[in-house]
Amino acid sequence: MTPAQVIAEPPVALVAQVRRNWQAALFLVALILLGCGAAYQTPLSVHLAVGGDPLTRRREDDAPFLQMVHASEPALPSVAAWWELPGAADPYRWTQPASVISLPGLGGGYWLVKVRAQGGRPDGAPTATEWQAGTAPPVAFELPVGQIRRYMMLLPADGTVRLVMRSDSFQAAGDPRVLGFLLREVRVQTIGGWRAPDWGQLGWIGLTLAAAWVWGQMSALSPRWGLSVIGIGGLATIMAIALARPAFALLTPILAALSAGATAVSVSLALRWPQQVAWRPAIGLALLALIVRLAGLLHPHAISSDAGFHANNLLRFGLGHVFLTAGLPAEAGGGLAPYPAGFYLIALPFQILFGDDFATRRLLVTIVAAALDSLFCVAIWWWVRQAEFGQRAALLSAACYLFATQALEALAIGELANVGGQALIVPALLGLSLGTAANRSHWLALSGLALAIAAGLMAHSGVTLGFGFLIGWAWLLAWRQSAAIVTPARLFIAAAGGVALALIIMYTTPVYLELISGRRGQGAIGGQTPVQITTETLLALTGLQPPQRRGLPVPLGLALANLIGLWIIWRTQQPTTTALRWLLGAWWGGALSGLVLLLFADQGLRWMLFLYPALCIPAGIALDRLAARAAWGRVAVAVWLMAIIGQGALLWVSQIRDYLH
Secondary structure, three states, X not given: OOHHHHHHHHHHHHHHHHHOOHHHHHHHHHHHHHHHHHHOOOOOEEEEOOOOEOOOOEOOOOHHHEEEEEEEEOOEOOEOOHHHOOOOOOOEEEEEEEEEEEEEEEEEEEEEEEEEEEOOOOOOOOEEEEEEOOOOOOEEEEEOOOOOEEEEEEEEEEEEEEEEEEEOOEOOOOOOXXXXXXXXXXXXEEOOOOOOOOHHHHHHHHHHHHHHHXXXXXXXXXXXXXXXXXXXXXXXXXXXXXXXXXXXXXXXXHHHHHHHHHHHHHHHHHHHOOOOOOHHHHHHHHHHHHHHHHXXXXXXXXXXXXXXXXXXXXXXXXXXXXXXXXXXXXXXXXXXXXXXXXXHHHHHHHHHHOOOOHHHHHHHHHHHHHHHHHHHHHHHHHHHHHOOOOHHHHHHHHHOOOOOHHHHHHHHHOOHHHHHHHHOXXXXXXXXXXXXXXXXXXXXXXXXXXXXXXXXXXXOHHHHHHHHHHHHHHHHHHOOOOOOOEOHHHHHHHHHHHHHHHHHHHXXXXXXXXXXXXXXXXXXXXXXXXXXXXXHHHHHHOOOOOOOOOOOXXXXXXXXXXXXXXXXXHHOOOHHHHHHHHHHHHHHHHHHHHHHHHHOOOOOOOHHHHHHHHHHHHHHHHHHHHHOXXXXXXXXXXXXHHHHHHHHHHHHHHHHHHOOO
16 A cells, blocks of 8 residues: 555545435435525514513614714613603604614515604704615605604515615714614515515525535534534524514524534544544544534624623733733622632733733624633543443533533623633643543642643632642542542642742732732621522522523433433442542532632522532433433434533523523
8 A cells, every 4th residue: 555545545444434325415405495485474563672672671773774873872881771861751762864674584575664763853843764675765754853653665675674774973072972863673574475585594504514514524414413513503494584583584694604614623623634533523522512612602693791801811921911900799798809810821822813802802702712611522532432432422422512601691791711720720621531640640740730731720729729629639538549540649739839839929929918908807798608608509400500600501311311420430330430430529619618718708609600610510320321221322422411501502592592682
């Protein structure tokens, strides 16, 4: 065999793998697209409560569909309850001289559009305006000041209902904005008859499904599972078109771009390392987790309260302000506290590839945090495989983290340093699992573990507490474990070295010492009783209510699967599970020990965010044991896993839809 043949074989084999069963995939994609066309025939009514809905008190639902339109009014920066302001019974937005109402993905045909509007010139003169839909001739008229009128139009659409509104402009005294007229409400509804689908939307959907098929083949997914994934995704797409067409239309280009990118990464990895077949599905799940996170965070409907804070911190860190601070709420003691910059240290090099404006930095920290959190899928898969459970068990465990509700909620809020910082503890946990503190390990490995522990302690102050307790529990449990995993003496040396590095580099700097000493007289207010803490913790672990000060619960099916999996792991006596039992024991101990803080400060401790990966590891093992029983077991596992993923997906959609709206 010639060298050229050796080099050419992997690509040829991969191409053959993609071509295998492509007819079935093509038929399924065509069937899904036909279903999408049928879904476009369902009646649809869209209501844009411009400026907000005083009945539901929701706001900004209209923003993704309005272009070149000013912010909602009435509004005051210091008043969050906008519905209590004067004039909030009928909110509005000021248009600009050229504004656009655009509702994508509705489908073709004619649509009845109703617009409530009025003029608003301070001199009482009507506002001259002309409205135009597509290439149709514009309609010119005047908007009176004293009357709110409803205008009805029958508009043709090529998939997107688009109305361009041009009007005379003016500037009010003391207002720097250029104003047009007052826009108050928009309603769009179908007119009877067959409607052509939005062909652009079908193109994005087809591209996403095709990329998913190739991606599945590159990830060593069996054709049956690949077709199942495409079928489930296609069914969800058809339902989204029928029930949430405009919001879904905003998402399809994002999904197509992310899917194409994930496919390119998978193809590149498969071509570069064709022999690493076992790793491909795990990497594929991590890429899928990244798509899940970015699809929600990049949706135009999403609003974050804290992402801008991290964008500004990244700028400060890049300018040399290494010792950052953050203001704590009164429940946590109030005042400024140290804010370790471990997350920004990872994000900063990528800023070279992007621009330096605020929007780009905000996008960058969002992507980096989502990518770091997605790596937990690979880590979870690796821990299960290291315990010599099967590939199916490892993949099921990793799949449970796809819609990790606590991480998704934190990402949506903008707690990016919490999520990204938590991923920085993974190297230390991997090092402990590899036995880098065992008798047989080299001192160089022990030094690397000390550096990894220091990195975890400097990741984020919200992570430091749980991770510190985890290391402490690992040391206590090490006295009962085999020296082949870890020895208490070596773990103590590594932990002491890591703590010393964290103190020297970060926590004993003069600027932080001054902050810490200045907080001695400040006491946290609140606190909970032990009974209340225990009750809320048990309810949160079972998924019956969200953890402290959180909005999303853990999926119900995950808690039961986790308990069964823990029982299986503890009853499995083979030596390979010893390290996993030890890691899970330390993880649980670290998470639950941190609850002591709730006795003194009634704050939203992120203990469930810290514990969530440890819940997924046993859950996949339990599902795998059930799947091994018989055909009925595999069906039960499919239903069980879909219940976990489905609940997580619904909670993720509701988080993006409802947060700050």
